[in-house]
Amino acid sequence: MREFLLGNEAIARGAWEAGVKFVSGYPGTPSTEIIETLATRFPETNPRWSANEKVAFEEGMGAAIGGLRVLVTMKHVGLNVAADAFMVFPYSGTNGGFVVISADDPGMHSSQNEQDNRYLARVAKVPVLEPSDAQECHDFIIAGLELSEQFKSPVMLRTTTRLAHHKGLVEVGERKEVEQKEFVRDAKRFSVPIYRLARRPEVEKTLNALTEYAETCSFNRIEHNDNKSIGVVTSGIAYQYVKEVMPEAGVLRLGMTFPLPVNLLREFCSQYETVYVIEEGEPFIEEYMRNLGITNLKGKEIFGVIGEYSPGRLQQALALGNPPKPYTEGVNLIPRPPMMCVGCGHRTVFAALRQLKVTVSGDIGCYTLGALPPYEAEHTTFCMGASIGVAVGLEQAGHEDTVAVIGDSTFIHAGIPPLIDAVYNKSHLTLVILDNSATGMTGSQQNPASGKNVMGEDAPKLDLEAFCRATGVGSVEVVDTWQRKGIVNTLRRAIAYQGPSVVIARGACQQLPEMKRRNVIPFVVEEELCTQCDACFKVWCPAITRTGQNFPVIAANECTSCTVCAQVCPTDAIKLAEVMV
Amino acid sequence: MSNTISLMFAGVGGQGSLLIAELTSLAAVSAGFDVKQTEVHGVSQRGGSVETHVRFGRVAKVHSPIVTPGEALAVIGLEKLEALRFAHYVNAKEGTILVNDYELIPGSVANAEKIYPHEAIDFLKSKGLRVIVLPASKIARDLGDGRMANVVLLGALSTLLPIQQETWDKTLKLRIPARYLEGNLKAFQAGREMMN
Numbered sequence: 001m002r003e004f005l006l007g008n009e010a011i012a013r014g015a016w017e018a019g020v021k022f023v024s025g026y027p028g029t030p031s032t033e034i035i036e037t038l039a040t041r042f043p044e045t046n047p048r049w050s051a052n053e054k055v056a057f058e059e060g061m062g063a064a065i066g067g068l069r070v071l072v073t074m075k076h077v078g079l080n081v082a083a084d085a086f087m088v089f090p091y092s093g094t095n096g097g098f099v100v101i102s103a104d105d106p107g108m109h110s111s112q113n114e115q116d117n118r119y120l121a122r123v124a125k126v127p128v129l130e131p132s133d134a135q136e137c138h139d140f141i142i143a144g145l146e147l148s149e150q151f152k153s154p155v156m157l158r159t160t161t162r163l164a165h166h167k168g169l170v171e172v173g174e175r176k177e178v179e180q181k182e183f184v185r186d187a188k189r190f191s192v193p194i195y196r197l198a199r200r201p202e203v204e205k206t207l208n209a210l211t212e213y214a215e216t217c218s219f220n221r222i223e224h225n226d227n228k229s230i231g232v233v234t235s236g237i238a239y240q241y242v243k244e245v246m247p248e249a250g251v252l253r254l255g256m257t258f259p260l261p262v263n264l265l266r267e268f269c270s271q272y273e274t275v276y277v278i279e280e281g282e283p284f285i286e287e288y289m290r291n292l293g294i295t296n297l298k299g300k301e302i303f304g305v306i307g308e309y310s311p312g313r314l315q316q317a318l319a320l321g322n323p324p325k326p327y328t329e330g331v332n333l334i335p336r337p338p339m340m341c342v343g344c345g346h347r348t349v350f351a352a353l354r355q356l357k358v359t360v361s362g363d364i365g366c367y368t369l370g371a372l373p374p375y376e377a378e379h380t381t382f383c384m385g386a387s388i389g390v391a392v393g394l395e396q397a398g399h400e401d402t403v404a405v406i407g408d409s410t411f412i413h414a415g416i417p418p419l420i421d422a423v424y425n426k427s428h429l430t431l432v433i434l435d436n437s438a439t440g441m442t443g444s445q446q447n448p449a450s451g452k453n454v455m456g457e458d459a460p461k462l463d464l465e466a467f468c469r470a471t472g473v474g475s476v477e478v479v480d481t482w483q484r485k486g487i488v489n490t491l492r493r494a495i496a497y498q499g500p501s502v503v504i505a506r507g508a509c510q511q512l513p514e515m516k517r518r519n520v521i522p523f524v525v526e527e528e529l530c531t532q533c534d535a536c537f538k539v540w541c542p543a544i545t546r547t548g549q550n551f552p553v554i555a556a557n558e559c560t561s562c563t564v565c566a567q568v569c570p571t572d573a574i575k576l577a578e579v580m581v
Numbered sequence: 582m583s584n585t586i587s588l589m590f591a592g593v594g595g596q597g598s599l600l601i602a603e604l605t606s607l608a609a610v611s612a613g614f615d616v617k618q619t620e621v622h623g624v625s626q627r628g629g630s631v632e633t634h635v636r637f638g639r640v641a642k643v644h645s646p647i648v649t650p651g652e653a654l655a656v657i658g659l660e661k662l663e664a665l666r667f668a669h670y671v672n673a674k675e676g677t678i679l680v681n682d683y684e685l686i687p688g689s690v691a692n693a694e695k696i697y698p699h700e701a702i703d704f705l706k707s708k709g710l711r712v713i714v715l716p717a718s719k720i721a722r723d724l725g726d727g728r729m730a731n732v733v734l735l736g737a738l739s740t741l742l743p744i745q746q747e748t749w750d751k752t753l754k755l756r757i758p759a760r761y762l763e764g765n766l767k768a769f770q771a772g773r774e775m776m777n
Contacts, residue, residue: 004610109621166619166646167606240644312649323650324669331704332696333665338594338629339689373691542628542688557728 002171007164010134011101011157012037014141015071016045018097019178022063023047024056026413027442028075029110030164031103035073036443039454044175045071049445049454052384052413053078057085057100064098064154065190067181069145073101076115077383081414086154087124091192091199093152093206095181097145103159106280107308110441112364112383114306116281121156121258125207128156128258129219132239134168140219140255149181151213153206158257160280162237162308211259219255220264224271231272233265233285238278238309245314249276260288269294276318280309340369342543343560345481345507346434349405350375351539352487353432358401358495361394363387363415365407366441367434374540378405385414392418392427403495404431408449409439412462416471422500423472429500431473432491434481435464438509464504474499481507482562510560522559522577523566527551529573536565536574585638586742587648591667592659593685594631597731601657602633604735605742608752609637612744617646628688632667655741657734659717660685665701671710678710679737681717681730713737713776720771729768736772746773 005013012034015023023045025035038047050056053074060072072082079086079102086100102120105111121128127147131140140157148155188195214220231250234242239253252268254260257279269275269289277286277299286299302317303309315321326333340347350370353360354377362368362378363386371378380390391404406415411433422429437451438444446452451461468476475497479490487505494501508515525536527549536544536552543558544565554565556577566574588605592598599620606618614637621632634648648670656671656678658664664680671678680702687693698704705712717733732753739749749769757765 004607004616162619162646166617168617168643168646169610169615240646243644310647310649311645312647315649324673325650326667326669327665327704327708331665331701332698334662334687334690334693334696334698336593336628336630336662336666336687337689339687341628369689372689374689540688545686 002169004167005134005138005170006033006167007131007134007137007159008033009037010137010170011141011159012042013170013172014138016042017173017175018142018145019069019176020045020071020145021068021180022060023071023073024050024059025073025101026050026053026056026078027439027445028053028078028103029442030105030159030161031073031075031078031101032442032445033164034071034101035454036445043455047454049439049447051448053082054085057082060098060100061085061089061094064094064096065092066183067096069097069178071099071101071141074103075111076102076104076117077111077113079117079120080115081384083120086120086126088192089154090125090203090206091196092190093202094148094154095152095183097148098154099141099144099148099157100154101157101159103161103164104281105161107161109161112381114281116284117156117158118257118284119282121158125203126154126156126258127151127210127256128158130158130236130255130257131163132236132253132255133163134166135170136255137163138170138172143219151206151210153210158236160236160308166237207259211262214256214259214261215264217256220261221253221255222268223251223253225250228271229273231268231275232278233268233275233289234278235285236280238280241309241311241314242278244311245318245320254285257285260285262292265289266292266294269296272296274298278303278309278314281305337372338369339372339540339542340366341510342541342558343510343562345436345505345509345562346370347540348481348484348487348564349432349434349505350377351484352491353377353403353405355488356491356495358403359394359399361387361391361402361404363404363406363410364441365410365434367405367407370405374538384410385418388415388418388422388429388431391429391431392422392425395427395429400428401495402430403491404429406431406433407440408433408435408437408464409447411464412448419468419473420471427500428498430491430494430497431500431502433464433468433502433504435504435506436481436509438512440509440511444509444511465502468502468504472500473502475501476504477502478504478506481505482564484564484567515560520559520561522556522561523554523563523574524556524577525552525554526573526575529571531571531573533570535568535570539565539568541565584640585636585643587653588635588738589648589653589656589667589670590633590635590659591656591663592631592731593663594629596631596659597728598631598657598659599633601731601735601738602635604752604756605738606635606637607756608744608748609635611752612748614639615641615643617643619646630663630666655679655738657738659683659731659734661701662687662698665698665705668705668710673710676711677741678705678712679734680712680714681734682714683718683730715772715775717772720775721768724767724771725764729765732765732768733772733775736769736774737776738772739769740773740776
């Protein structure tokens with residue numbers, strides 16, 4: 001049977017078929033749909049959202065040494081968070097098959113950096129599989145779990161944005177249950193620090209065996225051509241672009257890009273006059289080939305390391321064509337960045353921060369949009385949880401007017417140790433937790449503060465205010481995020497407080513299913529009372545536009561009834577629709 | 582590559598360009614084509630540009646999900662600025678740009694109301710491109726729900742593609758929830774008729 005599946009859905013389907021019995025991860029574009037698909041279609045795989053990627057990895061590691069087949073999912077920067085566990089797991093090796101998805105984001109569509117995680121796998125000495133289409137996403141997850149069991153090694157499956165977020169036809173199968181492997185208490189294997197010296201040679205032994213396996217494994221494939229002038233070594237989605245742009249070239253498609261097959265590479269390159277190495281990201285394969293002394297290569301010097309590849313980009317690099325560029329001459333092609341949703345509770349907080357003229361140390365989430373017009377009220381953003389540490393550091397550098405802003409999910413993910421540190425080191429930190437009960441930017445997933453788990457079932461809800469008080473924060477205030485004046489006044493008090501303070505701006509994400517399902521009574525503008533002062537436009541709600549007569553008009557099917565525009569109207573011209581009648 | 586039909590769907594997050602791209606892909610699958618689709622958007626929230634690429638072919642396997650600028654049989658713009666942004670994807674000789682007669686001012690750009698390129702359509706026509714402007718939003722509103730503008734455009738697009746009407750109907754029936762189906766079938770038909 002064939003299904004039209006997203007790369008991520010194909011991974012989910014493959015994991016289900018392979019008998020996976022535990023799945024953990026943290027939402028992150030472009031990996032999120034894997035666990036969402038498992039939760040909605042394949043609950044017998046026992047999926048969960050973990051507090052962060054390190055926790056997810058460690059839970060997966062435990063389940064795998066406990067004998068289950070396991071999938072762990074995260075985006076590329078998530079693996080940085082999980083790196084501590086990732087680096088040490090090969091020392092013990094696994095029992096049940098263990099595959100970690102690293103979803104890399106060339107082009108940084110939804111990420112703070114470009115990072116080729118094949119290098120991290122090389123440091124960890126973990127084999128890397130790179131599928132080239134949705135079918136292989138499905139097939140490689142199954143084969144990857146078998147490979148993991150065969151070599152007792154964790155396996156990384158590296159996807160990239162285009163692979164994870166493209167759809168294609170996938171031949172699917174049925175679930176095969178796999179017998180649980182036995183877990184035997186064995187400190188000499190699983191207590192790595194104490195027995196590290198004994199385990200170290202095992203890591204090399206496994207790697208050597210994998211290197212030998214790479215020479216003949218079915219992940220790597222040669223498509224020879226009679227014309228021996230041009231050969232291509234490629235991996236991942238780039239393979240598809242090669243087939244599109246250079247249909248006549250001989251191709252070595254590497255489906256396993258670590259460890260690399262020495263003899264296969266040498267042998268392939270010896271048969272072609274010129275070999276192009278075409279891989280998205282860093283010159284991971286290319287550098288290795290050059291180190292082998294292969295010289296008839298062309299690679300990053302013509303294709304480049306930055307951004308996504310595409311057929312058009314290859315055409316241009318190979319001087320095979322020159323695809324047209326966007327029309328920018330003679331017309332004003334203005335950008336359209338995303339913006340906060342209609343009724344988003346973050347809007348009032350950034351309006352208040354702008355009004356108070358403070359320095360804002362931001363974090364990772366929808367609220368990075370607070371850096372853009374019209375707010376321009378976020379001045380630093382680096383990585384998950386950094387808002388707090390950076391604010392503490394800025395304070396030390398004399399910038400005591402700094403306010404840290406973090407979302408509920410990001411706070412739980414990486415904000416807790418820095419908050420404890422801020423209290424311990426006697427900072428005057430002011431922290432705003434934007435608590436919308438969701439991991440918003442990736443699609444409003446559940447988290448420990450939302451009271452629901454990935455299956456949508458009730459789950460214990462973290463009491464954020466009690467938690468913050470327990471760390472020793474002296475002033476913890478909760479405020480309704482849609483109360484403009486309330487936010488400003490609460491922020492003023494928190495900033496003036498002598499000691500660490502937390503403001504929890506609370507209000508559910510408008511994208512949550514329960515928020516979308518609500519019966520909303522929209523607000524309407526009563527034109528007789530409107531003086532066209534434009535105050536409501538300065539709320540920057542996308543649902544408010546102008547009529548031909550320059551009056552504001554609120555899109556009834558978009559209004560969330562958040563009340564913010566009505567709060568700012570000086571003549572009370574904005575009223576609930578039923579009050580009007 | 583010439584055996585492959587490439588389409589570029591452009592719109593603003595929330596307008597439903599992804600949905601009509603998906604319907605096109607499913608109709609093409611149902612008609613027996615090999616199909617690939619991919620979408621590109623910024624941070625995964627609303628209000629930003631969204632582009633969806635669809636490629637399908639019968640003779641050979643479709644390799645790349647990404648459309649190359651200059652090869653699209655049609656660029657489908659749910660909004661004028663977005664049609665302009667992706668207009669260079671159209672095959673200038675054989676392709677068509679289908680545009681909804683609709684402007685949405687970007688909220689997160691300073692002075693956007695003043696600098697919005699209202700002349701986008703005339704500009705594209707002046708470049709010698711085949712541009713068809715359709716009042717899809719208006720038609721959808723007349724049919725009872727402005728959000729169906731996307732399906733009006735899909736109806737118009739369907740007249741350019743080698744997929745039978747019954748395949749489209751079947752696909753819409755499979756994919757659109759029952760309570761919205763009737764309206765959407767009407768919207769689809771209205772789009773088809775506009776191309777006569």
